[in-house]
Amino acid sequence: MGSSSTEVSTIVKNWREHPPASYSLKIHSFSQFENSSSSSDDKYQSRLFSSGRYKCKSLMVFTPPTEVFAEIRFFIYNKKENKYFTIQDVEVKRFNALKTVWGLQQILPCDTFSNPENGYIFEGGQCEFGVDVIVSLPLTNWEVLSYTEKFSNSKFSWAIKNFSELKENVLTSKSFSMAGKKWFLKLYPKGDSRADGKFLSIFLCLDDCDKPKDDEKISVQANFRVLDKRGSNHFQCQFNFWYNEQQLGGGWFEFLSLPELPKVYLDKEDALKVEIEFKAVSATKYSPII
Incomplete structure (x- = not known):
């Protein structure tokens, strides 16, 4: 008899009214943003922000060589719903000197995001992204x-x-x-x-x-x-x-x-x-x- 296994996804999607707690990035003209980012490998890095005792930029931790374990939740604001679409890999991520970047390759289909009727692009090209970084502190009580x-x-x-x-x-x-x-x-x-x-x-x-x-x-x-x-x-x-x-x-x-x-x-x-x-x-x- 053969056996089969089903891979269990660790990705959780949800809606939330509360804004991101760690960092928010608002863009007032997404079309101009697309044009300007094309000259920088199609990506944009936010300013540094803190989570716990650690400095982050986007999701890069700049405190090597220590190890940091963190839960990461991404946000995209939807004006139509007046809520934040959230997506999270529930597995805790391990940041260290060899792995300073964690993220998700697919959050929303580009067509879904860029269509103003869906509510992610609003008021002439505005959009908002965010992230919660919940750092697990080192074990001290045992x-x-x-x-x-x-x-x-x-x-x-x-x-x-x-x-x-x-x-x-x-x-x-x-x-x-x-x-x-x-x-x-x-x-x-x-x-x-x-x-x-x-x-x-x-x-x-x-x-x-x-x-x-x-x-x-x-x-x-x-x-x-x-x-x-x-x-x-x-x-x-x-x-x-x-x-x-x-x-x-x-x-x-x-x-x-x-x-x-x-x-x-x-x-x-x-x-x-x-x-x-x-x-x-x-x-x-x-x-x-x-």
């Missing part, structure tokens, strides 16, 4: 989001001894480093108040020294575990949380039923072993915010 997925040691383990005899309402582990940031675990052995004292509550917290900046976010994907004393049936939950300036801790108020702990998860020394295994931690590089 951010790059990446993930650390390989760690020299992806696990942090915490053994809490004499768990059944604990009097504290909240415990905090020692801090540890992962993906270039400091973390610690926070555990409520009698359950957080929001868990009605029936569940073990546990959270992964980001140290204040690594507190995200305004509008910055840090994603953590990990597995939380309470280790089975027999080493075969660990309790595990997948963790996926975005940290920000206001949210420095993520986890569960109702992580594991407290009545289940003595039966399965406390070893002979009455110790509870908690573990977190990191899968991915995000980092963001960004341009300075002004």
Whole structure:
């Protein structure tokens, strides 16, 4: 079976009441203009005009060797419609030292333009052309989001001894480093108040020294575990949380039923072993915010 492809045109034609914003060239006698331009290769170059930080003449950019990307829209005024006929190649044009001129070879048929009945030539030979040059400024604001997925040691383990005899309402582990940031675990052995004292509550917290900046976010994907004393049936939950300036801790108020702990998860020394295994931690590089 054969295949066919249709070339999609990037040329857009339209009508607009608003005049060109970058430059307008009005000619009061087109017939005289034709005669005078015949001695200059049938073309006329306008005076210099500015678009953005760049100087242009017609559509020649005189600021080499830098590269400039711009959208270009051409105008021809039509007195009969009292509007501007516009034509544009919607592809952004790349100006540089090797290519300083961009344009369109065909805008209107000459017969259509020169016939006064069509409205492009009016009041004894007047006509008007224009152009909008919309310069794309260099990229200055950006951010790059990446993930650390390989760690020299992806696990942090915490053994809490004499768990059944604990009097504290909240415990905090020692801090540890992962993906270039400091973390610690926070555990409520009698359950957080929001868990009605029936569940073990546990959270992964980001140290204040690594507190995200305004509008910055840090994603953590990990597995939380309470280790089975027999080493075969660990309790595990997948963790996926975005940290920000206001949210420095993520986890569960109702992580594991407290009545289940003595039966399965406390070893002979009455110790509870908690573990977190990191899968991915995000980092963001960004341009300075002004």
